[in-house]
Amino acid sequence: MKPFKSICYGFHVWKIAGAGIAGSFLYNRLTNSGFDVEIYDPKVENFYIPCGFATNKNLIIPYLKMVGIDFDQVCEIEDGPMTISGNKFEPLEVKNLGLSTIHKMRLEKLMVGDNVIRKRCQHHNGSGFIDATGISRALLPKPAEDRTMYAMEKICPISQYKGFYFYFFPRGRGYFWSFPLKGTYHVGAGGINLEEVKSYLNPYKETKLVSRKIRMKPIMENIFTKNCIGVGESIGYISPLLGEGIIPALESAEVLFQCIKSQDSLDEIGRAFRERTGKRMKEFQRLSNLVRKVQSGKIISFTNIFSLGLVMREMRNFGIGISTSKVLGHFL
Numbered sequence: 001m002k003p004f005k006s007i008c009y010g011f012h013v014w015k016i017a018g019a020g021i022a023g024s025f026l027y028n029r030l031t032n033s034g035f036d037v038e039i040y041d042p043k044v045e046n047f048y049i050p051c052g053f054a055t056n057k058n059l060i061i062p063y064l065k066m067v068g069i070d071f072d073q074v075c076e077i078e079d080g081p082m083t084i085s086g087n088k089f090e091p092l093e094v095k096n097l098g099l100s101t102i103h104k105m106r107l108e109k110l111m112v113g114d115n116v117i118r119k120r121c122q123h124h125n126g127s128g129f130i131d132a133t134g135i136s137r138a139l140l141p142k143p144a145e146d147r148t149m150y151a152m153e154k155i156c157p158i159s160q161y162k163g164f165y166f167y168f169f170p171r172g173r174g175y176f177w178s179f180p181l182k183g184t185y186h187v188g189a190g191g192i193n194l195e196e197v198k199s200y201l202n203p204y205k206e207t208k209l210v211s212r213k214i215r216m217k218p219i220m221e222n223i224f225t226k227n228c229i230g231v232g233e234s235i236g237y238i239s240p241l242l243g244e245g246i247i248p249a250l251e252s253a254e255v256l257f258q259c260i261k262s263q264d265s266l267d268e269i270g271r272a273f274r275e276r277t278g279k280r281m282k283e284f285q286r287l288s289n290l291v292r293k294v295q296s297g298k299i300i301s302f303t304n305i306f307s308l309g310l311v312m313r314e315m316r317n318f319g320i321g322i323s324t325s326k327v328l329g330h331f332l
């Protein structure tokens, strides 16, 4: 039985642009609840869009359960040793609080099956659209200000680091990572200076090199328009501290699913979604401001200290068991 609401909306089919993490999850949740959904993405199957594939298994498992997937089906490397190094501290072994790697494309495929329409989604009136196009933000209006950083990644057969490794650049300018996969490594860097990002990757021999920008600030305006709602990185629902976007994409997609299920019109869905994601968006905004201040040399300020608790929570949520004193030591 189809939900009667599609008739109230004035259209019958939800059109999702983007079969990444957010779009694929939402497709699965909506179709399994009886909604008519089409999902579009021009990328060929298994196309590798840059992503370290690192996520906290403890946080992703509840979302996987919602779409009937076992962690083992997508797991690459579970836990493993973790080393953090940075500006003011020598490499330090820290507790891994669940950071693992998953196969992102396999997860997307398990969620959408063979149902992706392999073309760009065209926006027009008369349908309900979901912009899940990540950094492209292909359907929603361009924001007045879009804060992004450079990110590059190599797939390498060898890395000098066997477990999860992070090196944080001085002054919050970005970081370098090496994450283990089954038989290979994702070695990458993200930062505000492209030459600096490249310099950290130069020593590594790769089988593949990819790059794209990553969104570093939530886009509070135009989260929804009269017939389109954004989700995931398209609205900047991503942690600006670590560039962590997998869990936030799933989180925002689940909130949107619940709003679609419970509200009767597009406008109500959009408003409920904005309200329910508002608290987290404000946290992303605070983190984005903090990163910007640190980058411009304004390190010690009342608001920065105030945000420290949030910084620690972001690190631990990603799975990095680092102490507060080490984080302070890096920035002061």
Ligand SMILES: Cc1cc2nc3c(=O)[nH]c(=O)nc-3n(C[C@H](O)[C@H](O)[C@H](O)COP(=O)(O)OP(=O)(O)OC[C@H]3O[C@@H](n4cnc5c(N)ncnc54)[C@H](O)[C@@H]3O)c2cc1C
Residues within 6 Å of the ligand: 017, 018, 019, 020, 021, 022, 023, 040, 041, 042, 043, 049, 050, 051, 052, 053, 054, 055, 119, 120, 121, 132, 133, 134, 135, 136, 138, 151, 152, 153, 188, 212, 213, 214, 231, 232, 233, 234, 238, 243, 244, 245, 246, 247, 249
């Ligand atoms: C180098 C790098 C490393 C990263 N590493 C990590 C990490 O280790 N862990 C982590 O949690 N996050 C990481 N991120 C961030 C994370 O990958 C993203 O934030 C997350 O995938 C966003 O999910 P999404 O569904 O919003 O968008 P995406 O997963 O990016 O999916 C967007 C999809 O939209 C499609 N698309 C674009 N335009 C159109 C159109 N017009 N019509 C239809 N489809 C379209 C694209 O082909 C794509 O498949 C990394 C990002 C980068 C750049």
